[in-house]
Amino acid sequence: MSQSVMFMIDGVQVEGRAGQSILEAAGEAGVYIPRLCYKEGLSPHGSCRVCTVMVNGRPMSACTSPISLGMIVENDSPRVAQLRRDLIEMLFVAGNHFCMFCEKSGDCELQALAYRFGITAPKYPYMFPKREVDASHPDIFIDRNRCILCGRCVRASKELDGKNVFQFVGRSAEKRIAVNGEALADTDAAVTDAAADACPVGAILKKGVGYVVPVGKREYDDKPIGSDIEAKRPAAGS
Amino acid sequence: MAKPKIATTSLAGCFGCHMSLLDIDERILELVELVEFDKSPVDDIKNFTGRCAIGLVEGGCCNEHNVDVLREFRRHCDILISVGDCATMGGIPALRNTVPLRECLDEAFVNGPSVHNPDGKYPDDPEIPLILDKVYPAHEVVKIDYFLPGCPPTADTLWEALVALLNDKPVELPYQLVKYD
Numbered sequence: 380m381s382q383s384v385m386f387m388i389d390g391v392q393v394e395g396r397a398g399q400s401i402l403e404a405a406g407e408a409g410v411y412i413p414r415l416c417y418k419e420g421l422s423p424h425g426s427c428r429v430c431t432v433m434v435n436g437r438p439m440s441a442c443t444s445p446i447s448l449g450m451i452v453e454n455d456s457p458r459v460a461q462l463r464r465d466l467i468e469m470l471f472v473a474g475n476h477f478c479m480f481c482e483k484s485g486d487c488e489l490q491a492l493a494y495r496f497g498i499t500a501p502k503y504p505y506m507f508p509k510r511e512v513d514a515s516h517p518d519i520f521i522d523r524n525r526c527i528l529c530g531r532c533v534r535a536s537k538e539l540d541g542k543n544v545f546q547f548v549g550r551s552a553e554k555r556i557a558v559n560g561e562a563l564a565d566t567d568a569a570v571t572d573a574a575a576d577a578c579p580v581g582a583i584l585k586k587g588v589g590y591v592v593p594v595g596k597r598e599y600d601d602k603p604i605g606s607d608i609e610a611k612r613p614a615a616g617s
Numbered sequence: 618m619a620k621p622k623i624a625t626t627s628l629a630g631c632f633g634c635h636m637s638l639l640d641i642d643e644r645i646l647e648l649v650e651l652v653e654f655d656k657s658p659v660d661d662i663k664n665f666t667g668r669c670a671i672g673l674v675e676g677g678c679c680n681e682h683n684v685d686v687l688r689e690f691r692r693h694c695d696i697l698i699s700v701g702d703c704a705t706m707g708g709i710p711a712l713r714n715t716v717p718l719r720e721c722l723d724e725a726f727v728n729g730p731s732v733h734n735p736d737g738k739y740p741d742d743p744e745i746p747l748i749l750d751k752v753y754p755a756h757e758v759v760k761i762d763y764f765l766p767g768c769p770p771t772a773d774t775l776w777e778a779l780v781a782l783l784n785d786k787p788v789e790l791p792y793q794l795v796k797y798d
Binding site: 471475476477478479480481484485490493494497499500504505507508509510524594600601602603 | 702705706714756761798
């Protein structure tokens, strides 16, 4: 049993274990910290910054910051919510997110976060960048229009599949996901790979299974993202 | 007191949002008790007859006519609402935004597989509104007060928002009613 570490989130004492990140320890205590590039079972990346919290008054990514004794974390506050909201809005305008025909709609973590934050339209102008689609593989396709560069496919392929199918190339606005070959069909990517299930948005999807779940029964149709984590929170006073 | 007026229009949209408005079913009888329709395809009034309390805008702007109509709506309406994904983010028409305009026009009027156009000229009759370089969401052209995304927003979404506004209540829609698909 690892050493117990007590810290505070939004004025509430939380007990975590030494070595845990703020995001993990908060999650076990039923405190949801929004996240996109973090996925359980993968090493944290700290790139999307949606899990930004104020740690002793300074912004830090909760997925990469370990907890420490007496740490004071601010998670559910207007200024933190505004930061996260702005990040989510920027992701929407930086790509081409056509939710109305996307197979991932209703199960998309980016969309679900926008719903949770009550975003009806981003305040930034849309960029409509030109992005490439790779439909060469028989079972999986990449639609970079929807890619948010979270790197979950990169880590899943490397850490869980042991394959290195995906990698980032380019810098800044030119940054994109590339594959280990001319096209996805030339790689050893398989539909059974963890990487094929790692994408939070509709950028890497399996072919032939789109729109299987009817509208109204999808993951985030009725419940906001994070509801499962918040359900673990002990009732007040108990 | 006279009933507040409401105006609606479809710019670069498919009229699906208007269909969704009709989908409020028998509540349309309650709606006509609450409001009077001004310029709208619902009653086919072509020009504004006066000040409107609410304007519902479906679709973004793909040509100069859309811009003119949208600005006219802004001038005549106290509250202007973007209805649907096309008005809020460009929607399906905005798929052309990643393709250069000349390529779009060439495909439509010169090179398309079903095109018969021997002189290879783009239609340029002055009656045809000029196409814009890309499709713009409504709020990138005029100030928009409320956004009701969805493709289309459900009848319940439109109903709840309208009823709240007409009763001077804040528009606070439940989680299930704000969706992008």
